[in-house]
Every structure is written in C-alpha cells, then in structure tokens.
Amino acid sequence: MTTTAPHPIQDTATAPLLRAENVRVQFGGLVAVKDISLAVKSGEILGLIGPNGAGKTTLFNALSGFVKPTAGLVTFQGRNITGVEPDRLARLGIARTFQVERPFEDLSVIENVLVACFLHHRGRKAQEHAFEMLEIVGLADRALQPAAELNLARRRRLELAKALALEPKLLFLDEVIAGLNPPAQAEMIGLIRSLADRGIGIVMVEHIMQVIMTLSDHVICMAFGEKISEGTPAHVASDPSVIKAYLGDDDD
Numbered sequence: 001m002t003t004t005a006p007h008p009i010q011d012t013a014t015a016p017l018l019r020a021e022n023v024r025v026q027f028g029g030l031v032a033v034k035d036i037s038l039a040v041k042s043g044e045i046l047g048l049i050g051p052n053g054a055g056k057t058t059l060f061n062a063l064s065g066f067v068k069p070t071a072g073l074v075t076f077q078g079r080n081i082t083g084v085e086p087d088r089l090a091r092l093g094i095a096r097t098f099q100v101e102r103p104f105e106d107l108s109v110i111e112n113v114l115v116a117c118f119l120h121h122r123g124r125k126a127q128e129h130a131f132e133m134l135e136i137v138g139l140a141d142r143a144l145q146p147a148a149e150l151n152l153a154r155r156r157r158l159e160l161a162k163a164l165a166l167e168p169k170l171l172f173l174d175e176v177i178a179g180l181n182p183p184a185q186a187e188m189i190g191l192i193r194s195l196a197d198r199g200i201g202i203v204m205v206e207h208i209m210q211v212i213m214t215l216s217d218h219v220i221c222m223a224f225g226e227k228i229s230e231g232t233p234a235h236v237a238s239d240p241s242v243i244k245a246y247l248g249d250d251d252d
C-alpha cells in the first residue's frame with residue numbers, strides 16, 4: 001500500500017504554512033488547551049508565552065504531532081495534519097527541537113546529524129548535507145568530537161542541526177535559549193533569525209520574555225489554556241491582561 005499526502009482542504013498555494021483552528025487538548029477533566037486558533041507564514045517567527053501551566057507545551061505538542069488534539073483542525077500548507085504522527089510530519093517538512101537535548105552520546109557530532117540526513121539523502125550526499133548543517137549552526141569544527149563532550153550551548157546547536165537536517169519548512173523550537181549565558185543567547189538569537197530569513201516558519205516557546213520580544217514577528221500569550229492576547233511583541237507586552245496573568249490578580 002502506498003502512503004499518500006494528507007488531502008488538501010485549502011488552496012495549498014495561498015494557505016499559510018501552519019494553521020490551527022479551535023485546537024483543544026483535554027487530559028481527563030483538565031482542558032489544557034482551549035480552542036486556540038493561529039497561523040504561521042513562511043519566514044515568520046511566532047512566539048508562545050504565558051505563565052507556568054498555561055498550556056504552551058501542550059499546544060506546541062498538539063501542533064507538532066506529539067499530542068493528539070481532542071478537537072479542532074491543524075493544517076500544513078492547506079493539508080489536514082490533525083493528529084498526524086511526528087515521523088510523517090518530518091517527511092512533509094515539519095521538525096522540532098526538544099527542551100532536554102538528547103544526542104546519541106556515543107556518536108560523533110556529525111554522526112548525530114547524519115541520522116536525520118538519511119530522511120532525504122544517502123551516502124556521500126548525506127555526509128555533505130550533515131556537514132552543511134554543522135556549518136550553519138557553527139559546529140563544523142567539532143564534527144568529529146563525541147557528542148557527549150559538547151557543552152550546553154553546543155548541544156543546543158547540535159539539536160538545531162539535527163532538526164535542520166530534516167530540511168523543514170516549519171520548525172518548532174522548545175526553549176532553545178533558556179539557560180544559555182548572554183553571549184551564547186545572542187548567537188542563538190542571530191541563528192534563529194537567519195533561519196527565518198531563509199524562509200523557514202518558526203514557532204517558539206521561550207520563557208525569557210526579552211528573547212521572545214526581540215525575535216518574534218507575532219506573539220500569542222496563553223493563560224489557563226486560553227489565548228488571552230495576540231499581536232506584535234509591543235502590543236502583547238503592554239496588554240493589561242498579559243501583565244495581570246504574569247503578576248497575578250491581587251483581588252483573587
């Protein structure tokens with residue numbers, strides 16, 4: 001049996017890269033994500049913010065195939081991808097990083113990337129592609145080093161190289177900047193911007209507000225599973241409901 005691409009439900013030429021319509025995720029009686037809608041275009045960076053437990057990670061997982069939405073619709077280039085498994089999403093052009101980096105410790109840096117390159121390439125072409133990914137993230141000089149020896153900042157870059165090796169059109173970044181020192185943060189910010197400039201659509205969850213505000217073209221703030229604010233970084237940062245969500249309500 002041959003596997004076919006999901007059926008187009010919108011005009012694939014004009015549809016945004018990613019669209020979510022009324023996505024809901026329920027764990028038993030808890031509604032972790034309440035009917036969230038959003039859209040991401042090519043080359044655009046969407047930042048997801050919100051206090052702890054707001055539902056950011058659950059939404060992120062629901063959009064990237066790691067949690068099945070209870071209700072709602074997710075489309076990628078106009079095709080229905082609701083509940084589609086991550087490996088199938090990777091073939092369509094969707095990749096993600098993980099909050100906790102999980103390199104194959106016994107493999108070299110380039111071998112770690114090579115594993116992902118085999119999705120699209122074989123043999124020498126795969127090796128060349130893996131080296132190109134290391135050049136993009138600034139790890140080419142570490143190619144033969146065991147991954148276990150990399151410090152945190154370089155592990156994050158390796159994580160990014162592995163995601164890029166899948167040649168994504170859409171990239172989900174899960175807290176790739178938190179925990180880095182300021183120079184490493186600045187380098188990662190530059191790198192993420194350069195990926196968007198290449199046309200990759202990016203959805204990022206990040207706790208460092210300043211990073212989200214610097215990088216994002218568009219920001220969504222969640223609280224208690226709901227979207228409470230959306231717009232430019234400046235709009236969301238000055239929205240009283242966002243300030244209240246972060247500071248808590250003295251009247252409660």
Ligand SMILES: Nc1ncnc2c1ncn2[C@@H]1O[C@H](COP(=O)(O)OP(=O)(O)OP(=O)(O)O)[C@@H](O)[C@H]1O
Nearest residue numbers: 027030031032050051052053054055056057058059
């Ligand atoms: N697998 C699960 N089973 C049950 N409840 C869950 C599960 N995953 C998340 N939750 C709950 O869903 C709610 C939203 O959690 P989520 O991790 O998505 O929030 P978050 O905004 O990413 O928080 P943080 O910033 O602390 O990571 C929380 O109440 C959490 O306890």
